[in-house]
Amino acid sequence: xxxxxxxxxxxxxxxxxxxxxxxxxxxxxxxxxxxxxxxxxxxxxxxxxxxxxxxxxxxxxxxxxxxxxxxxxxxxxxxxxxxxxxxxxxxxxxxxxxxxxxxxxxxxxxxxxxxxxxxxxxxxxxxxxxxxxxxxxxxxxxxxxxxxxxxxxxxxxxxxxxxxxxxxxxxxxxxxxxxxxxxxxxxxxxxxxxxxxxxxxxxxxxxxxxxxxxxxxxxxxxxxxxxxxxxxxxxxxxxxxxxxxxxxxxxxxxxxxxxxxxxxxxxxxxxxxxxxxxxxxxxxxxxxxxxxxxxxxxxxxxxxxxxxxxxxxxxxxxxxxxxxxxxxxxxxxxxxxxxxxxxxxxxxxxxxxxxxxxxxxxxxx
Numbered sequence: 154x155x156x157x158x159x160x161x162x163x164x165x166x167x168x169x170x171x172x173x174x175x176x177x178x179x180x181x182x183x184x185x186x187x188x189x190x191x192x193x194x195x196x197x198x199x200x201x202x203x204x205x206x207x208x209x210x211x212x213x214x215x216x217x218x219x220x221x222x223x224x225x226x227x228x229x230x231x232x233x234x235x236x237x238x239x240x241x242x243x244x245x246x247x248x249x250x251x252x253x254x255x256x257x258x259x260x261x262x263x264x265x266x267x268x269x270x271x272x273x274x275x276x277x278x279x280x281x282x283x284x285x286x287x288x289x290x291x292x293x294x295x296x297x298x299x300x301x302x303x304x305x306x307x308x309x310x311x312x313x314x315x316x317x318x319x320x321x322x323x324x325x326x327x328x329x330x331x332x333x334x335x336x337x338x339x340x341x342x343x344x345x346x347x348x349x350x351x352x353x354x355x356x357x358x359x360x361x362x363x364x365x366x367x368x369x370x371x372x373x374x375x376x377x378x379x380x381x382x383x384x385x386x387x388x389x390x391x392x393x394x395x396x397x398x399x400x401x402x403x404x405x406x407x408x409x410x411x412x413x414x415x416x417x418x419x420x421x422x423x424x425x426x427x428x429x430x431x432x433x434x435x436x437x438x439x440x441x442x443x444x445x446x447x448x449x450x451x452x453x454x455x456x457x458x459x460x461x462x463x464x465x466x467x468x469x470x471x472x473x474x475x476x477x478x479x480x481x482x483x484x485x486x487x488x489x490x491x492x493x494x495x496x497x498x499x500x501x502x503x504x505x506x507x508x509x510x511x512x513x514x515x516x517x518x
């Protein structure tokens with residue numbers, strides 16, 4: 154069986170380094186907001202070429218804290234409307250709502266599965282105050298145009314870069330395009346921790362200062378609270394693991410692109426719709442998505458041939474039981490994507506013979 158993702162195989166090369174980091178962490182005697190976290194925040198901000206990185210508990214918290222910080226700064230007000238793609242993961246919408254803002258869902262496109270500049274311009278009204286730009290599946294699209302439009306219209310631009318670690322568009326890394334960006338380091342991400350973990354990057358020093366306080370009960374100094382904050386601190390042990398893996402991220406992303414290029418060149422089956430890719434570094438292929446009309450039959454066929462697949466994501470957010478307030482809306486492109494999308498294995502440890510088998514099996518479908 155070729156698993157969709159083999160985390161044990163991905164993390165196995167780091168066994169010795171992880172053990173050494175764990176021993177160093179134990180010997181340090183400081184386990185929260187310590188030296189390991191400071192090291193990773195420095196390393197990741199340098200990687201993203203941003204002034205600041207703030208480690209937090211997970212990707213959802215990262216987005217919530219960004220929006221709350223903008224409210225504290227007075228750049229947003231409770232109830233303001235934020236544009237977000239209708240086919241994204243529910244966490245994006247939860248983040249906007251949990252910060253006291255109003256998500257406005259916008260239909261996407263079949264090419265990139267992301268919001269295009271045209272989508273955004275058509276959806277922007279006098280009530281629009283911000284954009285949550287999701288780099289879905291690891292691809293950055295229309296970055297320069299969206300950033301320029303946001304600046305022209307005085308809109309807050311927040312990146313959900315949870316799936317796009319290391320992606321580059323017009324010489325800018327994901328995380329350095331908008332006013333701030335939220336990252337998730339969930340174990341299955343391109344840069345994955347061994348548990349929940351997240352971070353925020355920004356070039357706005359005032360915003361960074363507020364977020365650092367918000368993640369720690371709203372406190373800059375112990376027992377003195379400036380804001381009504383939360384407890385969302387990236388654990389030092391996870392930060393240590395992430396610093397180790399960060400050194401290989403660009404190399405691993407190049408391997409992902411190489412596999413993706415093989416898929417795009419060698420999968421030739423009219424029943425299968427391949428994703429768009431322009432061949433640049435703007436895609437890090439967190440997932441490689443196909444569209445097939447009879448997804449259930451395709452997944453069963455793949456499983457019978459000992460290849461595991463996954464769906465990102467089976468239910469559109471506005472069709473979720475938890476999101477009844479959006480149930481009256483109609484997003485035909487997003488809805489079709491959610492019924493047809495299926496992801497095939499793609500990760501740095503995938504062997505050449507496994508890639509060849511996946512291609513042959515799909516071509517025989």
